[in-house]
Amino acid sequence: MQFELKDVSFSYQPDAKEPKYAVHHVSFSVEKGEFLAIIGHTGSGKSTLIQFLDGLLKPTSGKVFFNGTEITAKGYQYSNLRRLVGLVFQYPEHQLFETTVLKDVCYGPKNMGLDKEEQQARAIRALKAVRFPEDSYEKSPFDLSGGEKRRVAIAGVLAMEPECLILDEPTAGLDPHGREDILSMCRELQGSGITVILVSHSMDDVAEFAERILVMDSGELKYDGAPKEVFRHVDALEGIGLSAPETVYLMRELKKRGYDVPEVVLNTEEAKEILLDIFKK
Amino acid sequence: MNIIEILNLIHEYKEYDDEGNSSGTVRAVDNVTLEVKEGDFVAILGHNGSGKSTLAKHVNGLLMPTAGSVMLLGRSVPEADPIWTVRRDAGMIFQNPDNQIIGASVEEDVAFGPENMGVPQEELADRVTEALSKAGMSAFRMSSPNALSGGQKQRVAIAGMLAMKPRVLLMDEPTAMLDPSGRKEVLKTVHELNREEGITVVLITHYMEEAADADRVIVMNEGKLIMNGTPREVFSRVEELRACKLTVPAMTELAYELKQEGLDLPDGILNWKELANALCNLN
Structure with missing residues (x-):
């Protein structure tokens, strides 16, 4: 098991008379190699939650385990954890700083004390994994498009060869093409054995790419299940500021009008087959 | 009346190599002509x-044309003197709400613009009250911007614009960082301002569903304006949009795919309600 969270809570002022909790009594575990998405409105506790996984925040109460070791224990050394758990922040391209793409991606391995050859080898592997074009390795990262910059920033994290990659809103501000690129890259990374945890506001993206979805609301874990399970609760999701892919609404409407369609359909290809079956007579 | 008139606009950036020598130019906007009523x-x-x-940054003079002309309310933008008179008429909202809020309270933040314009103190309070009410943020007047959600922050930024009484709102992906409810609330506010106050809105977005609710959709590709029509007209051109990396x-x-398979559906269906109706009309 990659992660296990046991009854985790977090408050910025735990000693207050009535402390407010950013995360309240949350428990879940993540298997190695899973593609997990965390959704919830702004302020629901998603970002707090992922910071536990990287040891950036320590819960006020509860325990967090990584590969069976308790990382919330006294005296735990975080440096190893942060190498194995790569965290990609929102707008990671703001953190690019080197003069060339290759140097920027080498920065992580360099700080791990690896020799120059190994740094380069890792950087190149990482750039290939994000499908960054080889002829642009020597370009300044600042001359790249938004989507390219973001891929370089993700490569910088991958170059540390983490077991798990956590991405906070990796598609914000990208055009549809860029979004698709980043998400299918995540799927490929998962295919190579990396655990992928995605925090997202885009219901379409998580419905299509994640195997499992955690829904956070006011610091509590409201749902935990496969996309088809979670989007069944479309009314409850709207009640907490979320939504569902449009296909869910379409099917619900058709069902209401007496057609025999499944309750939850998450993508247009699947919807197409179902609708052709019914309407092409 | 055309509030924005852009004629043969060209904008070129200079590129520099590592030594700082000019190494060529990039044409970011290529001969664009556009009128907005x-x-x-x-x-x-x-x-x-x-x-x-x-393109949008030319409308309020944040960028100056390399060639061509830009008119706002019948006046030439590049020749406006002082330039801030243009920015009062056309306010701009950016992607990240945290980058555009400077006040320690919502009230202070909204007052910042008109205060800088020299609006007298007595009028200032009224303008802030009115702007907050139009943006649906009156209840948060004394709040600290830190305590607001992303959607609320964007509405504070919109109120800050409204307090300067603009005629045009230019919005550069104002919902890119927001959750679904934040997106909904910002768009609802903007549509209300457009409908009830008659404010002209130019919305840049990557969300096709947001564009579907506009009066008109413009598509840019490689600096050129390649489509200009109602959402129904533009979104009927599925293949062309795909060719320029859009969806x-x-x-x-879905309707397009079904039609390809032989279902007799109309072009340019925009949402699930329309599709449900069209499907039910088949039988």
């Missing part, structure tokens, strides 16, 4: 780097 709600689509933000709203795409 007062009170219109116009959405601009285009992939990253297609020139849509560059259409999910339901438009």
Whole structure:
């Protein structure tokens, strides 16, 4: 098991008379190699939650385990954890700083004390994994498009060869093409054995790419299940500021009008087959 | 009346190599002609780097044309003196709400613009009250901006614009960082301002569903304006949009695919309600 969270809570002022909790009594575990998405409105506790996984925040109460070791224990050394758990922040391209793409991606391995050859080898592997074009390795990262910059920033994290990659809103501000690129890259990374945890506001993206979805609301874990399970609760999701892919609404409407369609359909290809079956007579 | 008139606009950036020598030019906006009527709600689509933000930044003089002309309310933008008179008429909202809020309280933040314009103290309070009410943020007047959600922060930024009494709101992906409810609340506010106050809106977005609710959709590709029409007209051109790395709203795409398979559906379906109706009409 990659992660296990046991009854985790977090408050910025735990000693207050009535402390407010950013995360309240949350428990879940993540298997190695899973593609997990965390959704919830702004302020629901998603970002707090992922910071536990990287040891950036320590819960006020509860325990967090990584590969069976308790990382919330006294005296735990975080440096190893942060190498194995790569965290990609929102707008990671703001953190690019080197003069060339290759140097920027080498920065992580360099700080791990690896020799120059190994740094380069890792950087190149990482750039290939994000499908960054080889002829642009020597370009300044600042001359790249938004989507390219973001891929370089993700490569910088991958170059540390983490077991798990956590991405906070990796598609914000990208055009549809860029979004698709980043998400299918995540799927490929998962295919190579990396655990992928995605925090997202885009219901379409998580419905299509994640195997499992955690829904956070006011610091509590409201749902935990496969996309088809979670989007069944479309009314409850709207009640907490979320939504569902449009296909869910379409099917619900058709069902209401007496057609025999499944309750939850998450993508247009699947919807197409179902609708052709019914309407092409 | 045309509130914005752009004629043969060209904008070129100079590129520099590592030594700081000029190494060529990039044409970000390439011979664009565009008219926007007062009170219109116009959405601009285009992939990253297609020139849509560059185009919008000419309307309030944040960028100056390399060639061509830009008129706002019948006046030439590049020749406006002082330039801030243009920015009062056309306010701009950016992607990240945290980058545009400077006040320690919502009230203070909204007052910042008109205060800088020299609006007298007595009028200032009224303007802030009115702007907050139009943006639906009156209840948060004394709040600290830190305590607000993303959607609320964007509405504070919109109120800050409204306090300067603009005629045009230029919005550069104002919902890109928001959750679904934040997106909904910001768009609802903007549509209300457009409908009830007659404010012209230019909305740059990557969300096709947002563009579907506009009066008119403009598509940019490689610096050129390649489509200009109602959402229904533009989103009927599925193949062309795909060719310039764009998509259409999910339901438009589904309807298009079904039509390819022989179902007799109308072109340019925009949302699930329309698709449900069209499907039910088949039988």
